[in-house]
Amino acid sequence: MRKVAPIDERKADHIRINLEEDVRSGITTGLERYRFTHEALPEIALSDVDLGLTLFEKKLRAPILISSMTGGTEEAGEINQRLAEAAQETGIALGVGSQRAAIEDPSYIPTFKICRDVAPDILLFANLGAVQLNYGYGIDECQRAVDMIEADALILHLNPLQEAVQAGGDTNFAGLAKKIEDICKKLEVPVIAKEVGWGISERTAKLLADCGVDAIDVAGAGGTSWSQVEMHRAPDEFTRELAATFVDWGTNTADSILNVKKAAPEKTIFASGGLKNGLDIAKSIALGATLGGITTLVLSAAMTSTQKVVETIGLLKSQMETTIFTAGFRDLAELKKNNPLQK
Numbered sequence: 580m581r582k583v584a585p586i587d588e589r590k591a592d593h594i595r596i597n598l599e600e601d602v603r604s605g606i607t608t609g610l611e612r613y614r615f616t617h618e619a620l621p622e623i624a625l626s627d628v629d630l631g632l633t634l635f636e637k638k639l640r641a642p643i644l645i646s647s648m649t650g651g652t653e654e655a656g657e658i659n660q661r662l663a664e665a666a667q668e669t670g671i672a673l674g675v676g677s678q679r680a681a682i683e684d685p686s687y688i689p690t691f692k693i694c695r696d697v698a699p700d701i702l703l704f705a706n707l708g709a710v711q712l713n714y715g716y717g718i719d720e721c722q723r724a725v726d727m728i729e730a731d732a733l734i735l736h737l738n739p740l741q742e743a744v745q746a747g748g749d750t751n752f753a754g755l756a757k758k759i760e761d762i763c764k765k766l767e768v769p770v771i772a773k774e775v776g777w778g779i780s781e782r783t784a785k786l787l788a789d790c791g792v793d794a795i796d797v798a799g800a801g802g803t804s805w806s807q808v809e810m811h812r813a814p815d816e817f818t819r820e821l822a823a824t825f826v827d828w829g830t831n832t833a834d835s836i837l838n839v840k841k842a843a844p845e846k847t848i849f850a851s852g853g854l855k856n857g858l859d860i861a862k863s864i865a866l867g868a869t870l871g872g873i874t875t876l877v878l879s880a881a882m883t884s885t886q887k888v889v890e891t892i893g894l895l896k897s898q899m900e901t902t903i904f905t906a907g908f909r910d911l912a913e914l915k916k917n918n919p920l921q922k
């Protein structure tokens with residue numbers, strides 16, 4: 580029998596391994612295949628570039644999401660506080676990590692709730708694994724996750740490969756679409772479906788759109804590989820080798836965005852998976868996304884201070900403004916409409 584770690588131990592492992600080990604996917608995001616056309620006479624002032632947008636009735640000052648990462652351990656609570664303070668100061672969105680730990684042990688609630696306490700105005704996303712809908716969770720647990728942090732929407736993450744390569748993973752993904760559809764119908768806030776780093780195919784995008792999700796976060800391959808993370812946590816050689824097999828797995832981020840755009844053209848798309856800077860986020864938006872999600876960049880900054888996270892986000896914004904300016908556009912709508920990328 581393979582040994583199973585408790586949830587809080589697992590979350591602590593995830594933070595440590597992501598910061599200390601090389602857990603990059605063996606493939607790239609695909610964004611490097613695209614380039615903007617440089618405009619030497621852009622006919623606008625850099626200071627006129629506007630990164631603002633409205634999403635789920637909240638105004639964002641930039642199309643940036645701090646993707647779901649953590650909560651459920653004392654250290655995670657501090658990290659969440661810094662990430663949320665920085666999101667509030669810079670006007671961007673934040674997703675908390677899976678709230679399963681706090682649903683099962685209320686003593687962990689403060690490590691998630693802190694986000695809303697310090698960031699009353701931000702667009703904030705709750706998070707649960709969709710597969711838990713096959714392990715006893717239903718609308719009550721989803722609503723509790725939302726209420727816990729007064730979330731504006733719920734992210735249901737899809738991670739079949741991560742569950743399959745870890746000891747004791749929850750691998751029954753049968754019939755989940757119907758259950759996701761049920762949550763979409765009953766929950767009071769929008770539902771976002773999200774991968775965790777292996778991307779979205781056309782078939783999955785269509786299935787999710789038919790379930791009625793409000794947005795799809797592609798979390799494509801090219802950044803963090805969760806099979807590599809699980810490889811570093813593996814309790815035995817069998818599990819280690821199983822996880823190591825999948826270093827190159829998945830659909831890259833650029834192709835995933837295009838898959839969703841094709842199969843579910845009306846759906847809001849979040850880009851994430853290996854986004855390194857504001858140029859990558861701008862490319863993702865030009866391909867069809869509404870915003871870009873980032874992880875380890877801000878996670879490592881949060882280990883230092885809130886100020887460091889604010890500085891990191893400031894750099895992302897400047898990189899995006901400079902891109903939009905020198906590509907000859909004024910705002911995100913122009914960037915998206917003109918589809919200015921060339922291969």
Ligand SMILES: Cc1cc2nc3c(=O)[nH]c(=O)nc-3n(C[C@H](O)[C@H](O)[C@H](O)COP(=O)(O)O)c2cc1C
Binds near residue numbers: 648734736853
């Ligand atoms: C430390 C850490 C913890 C994470 N925990 C969660 C989680 O609880 N729920 C979730 O949906 N995604 C989680 N993720 C996945 C990210 O949100 C993201 O989808 C994935 O890492 C791919 O993006 P990246 O390549 O930019 O890291 C986590 C990522 C990191 C780095």
